[in-house]
Each structure stands twice: as C-alpha cells, then as structure tokens.
Amino acid sequence: MRYDFDTPVERRGTGCYKWDCDEMAADVIPMWVADMDFRVAEPIVDALRRRVEHGVFGYERVPDAYYEAIIEWFRRRHGWRIEREWIQYTTGVVPAMSAVIKALTKPGDKVLVQTPVYNCFFSSIKNNKCQVLRAPLCYTGATYKVDFAEFERIIAEEKPRLFLMCNPHNPAGRVWTREELMRMGEICLRHGVMVVADEIHCELVMPGHKFTPFGSLSAEMQSNCVAMNSSSKSFNTAGLQCANIICCDGEVRAKIDRALNDNEVCDVNPLGVEALMAAYNEGAEWIDELNAYLWENYKALKDYFARYMPGLRVSELEGTYLVWVNISATGLNADELTHRLLSEGRVLVNSGLMYSDGASEGQNFIRLNIACPRSQMMEGLARIRSVVDRI
Numbered sequence: 001m002r003y004d005f006d007t008p009v010e011r012r013g014t015g016c017y018k019w020d021c022d023e024m025a026a027d028v029i030p031m032w033v034a035d036m037d038f039r040v041a042e043p044i045v046d047a048l049r050r051r052v053e054h055g056v057f058g059y060e061r062v063p064d065a066y067y068e069a070i071i072e073w074f075r076r077r078h079g080w081r082i083e084r085e086w087i088q089y090t091t092g093v094v095p096a097m098s099a100v101i102k103a104l105t106k107p108g109d110k111v112l113v114q115t116p117v118y119n120c121f122f123s124s125i126k127n128n129k130c131q132v133l134r135a136p137l138c139y140t141g142a143t144y145k146v147d148f149a150e151f152e153r154i155i156a157e158e159k160p161r162l163f164l165m166c167n168p169h170n171p172a173g174r175v176w177t178r179e180e181l182m183r184m185g186e187i188c189l190r191h192g193v194m195v196v197a198d199e200i201h202c203e204l205v206m207p208g209h210k211f212t213p214f215g216s217l218s219a220e221m222q223s224n225c226v227a228m229n230s231s232s233k234s235f236n237t238a239g240l241q242c243a244n245i246i247c248c249d250g251e252v253r254a255k256i257d258r259a260l261n262d263n264e265v266c267d268v269n270p271l272g273v274e275a276l277m278a279a280y281n282e283g284a285e286w287i288d289e290l291n292a293y294l295w296e297n298y299k300a301l302k303d304y305f306a307r308y309m310p311g312l313r314v315s316e317l318e319g320t321y322l323v324w325v326n327i328s329a330t331g332l333n334a335d336e337l338t339h340r341l342l343s344e345g346r347v348l349v350n351s352g353l354m355y356s357d358g359a360s361e362g363q364n365f366i367r368l369n370i371a372c373p374r375s376q377m378m379e380g381l382a383r384i385r386s387v388v389d390r391i
C-alpha cells in the first residue's frame, strides 16, 4: 500500500462534527456520523495548498476544468457519458436533494423511499411539504432485498411523484445490481414516477461488487432520472461543500435551477472546486487503496462479532463504510443500546431508529462507521463488547 490509513490523525479541537460535538467527551470513540478519520489524498492537499497560497477567495466562477474532471471521471470509472450542460453544481447532496424535490413536486405530493434509509431523505421530503411514502426493504437476516411486487403495488396505489433512491444504499450497505436497477427503473417508467438517485457513496464499493450509475442503464432510464453526486463522501472533503446534480432533460434542469436559486444554494466555494478536480483527476489510486483498507476493516469487524458477540448479526457490506448490525439479541431497542454504549462503553454509534424516521424498520439495528484506523475501530468494538457482555 502506498497510502497510510493506519496512523491516527488527531481531529479533536479542529471543530469537526464527529469528534467535537457535545456527546464527544475526551474519552469517547466516535463510530457515528459519515465522515472518515483519514487524511485526504495528497493531490487534494496539494491543490488546496496552491489555492490557499494565492490568498484571495472571492466568488467562484466554476472553470471548464471542473466539468471536464466530472465528465472524464464518470466515463473512465463508471462507463457513463455525461454532457457538460447536464451538470449543475450546488453546496451538497442534501441541498441538491431538497432543490430537486422542490422543483419536481407540489406540496402534498408523495415521495417514495426504501426504508431504512439515510435520515435526511425524510427531512428533505417533509421540509418541502411532501409526504414520505415507504417501500420497506426486505431484511433477509444478512442483507436487504427489494420486494418488486410490493414496490410496484405501492407505486400503483399511492402514485408518488418521485422515487428517491439511494445507491450504494446507506445504511443497508447494498450496491444495487444492474438488474435490480433496471427492474426498479422499469416500474417507475410504467407508472410515470421520476427517479432521483442519490449516488454520493458511489466510489465506496467493496470487492466483487460494481456500482452502476442509474443514468447509464439506458437512454430511456437516463431521461427519467436526476442523479446527485459528489466527490466529498469518498474523498473525505464533506466540509468543503460542493456537489453536482446530473440531468439530461433541459426542462427538468430549468426547474431545478429555479429551485437552487430560490433556496440560495447556487454558489460553491473555491476550495470545494479545487478538491473535486484533484480528487477526480488524480485520486483513483487512493480510492482503490481506501476501499481495500475498508474491506479489511469490515472483515476484522465481522470476525470480532462472530467470536465475541455471535448473537449480533453483521449485515453484508457491498458499499459505503457504514455497517448495519442487528442487535435484537440484546433485547434492547436501538435507542436504548446506543445510549448504553455511550454512557457505559464510551463509544458513540448511530441508532437505527434514525434511518426509519422512528418506525420499526430501524429499531433492531445500530450503524457503525468503520472509516478509521483499524486500531481505533478495534478499540471501539472492544467497548461495544464490554457493554453487550453486561446485558
């Protein structure tokens, strides 16, 4: 390995959410919010250093090279051909999602999600005065599947305007296969439902799996889709706030442009732009090594649970660095266990209830962030075990 993911980086006192939030006393280990404890790839640091040296940070006019970096990355890495005018930038995937929902719905419309799912899906839908429509994923005991008949029944009966899809899926850990995407996409086409694909985790894919951009499925699917993406999640630059919406339909884009302006999220900062260009132009090797490291972390975590906490079931991880663990054997619900892990074990995890908006799909799960040096992850696991042993 050329890159070092083992050496811890001190993040406390840098004003970072993950380590400096109120719950994070000096002795707590964080396994919660989705950013990584790794230093970013050197080309990104170099690009930022050069930009900072210039010393002037006025309003940004995004350069041509920005669009070229995105187009080339998706062509090379994911076999998806994007055209320049399809790309709209904004400050994050959540602001993108909110603007897309605002642009393509009327108050009261239904937006379909597959639960459990990333908590901001619920808030973005509700903040835009729409209704959350759930198509729960089917838990098999090790992973999640789509019940296609149920998915279609819900769409046919409830007539949502949009399907807000997550691929790779946070927190289920799935990377939807081409066949699954086609089937979901065909159902949406049949019923006139537009697909809004949150693909922010798309570079974080484990061995044996392949990310398929929804827009790359076919021309028809592409026309019925708005994709949202950023280099920020996988290259660990979330604080630099820069993301993209990709849509080939000019009329839909015009509506989204209006919503981005209404929401005042149509400008990005120069450092985010530099980071994205460096990531996409020079970061492929780093991402490959990162994924290899995350996979080793996941295997070590799985072994640890099998040996010391065999009653708790670790879900398969196909993508993301967020591991979804079934805790029903503890007899506690997710909030109760999360609370005890913090108060007794000094380890902060996410309660599964966050990902079902309080509904039952998340009550038997916790979500663990494993994007940290292995030694730190093992210490976090030992703390989880110390609490589970006492239950």
Ligand SMILES: Cc1ncc(COP(=O)(O)O)c(C=O)c1O
Residues within 6 Å of the ligand: 034, 091, 092, 093, 094, 095, 118, 166, 170, 198, 200, 201, 230, 232, 238, 243
């Ligand atoms: C599925 C998903 N979408 C969006 C985000 C956040 O995106 P951003 O920070 O660009 O707003 C996250 C963060 O964890 C996420 O998991």
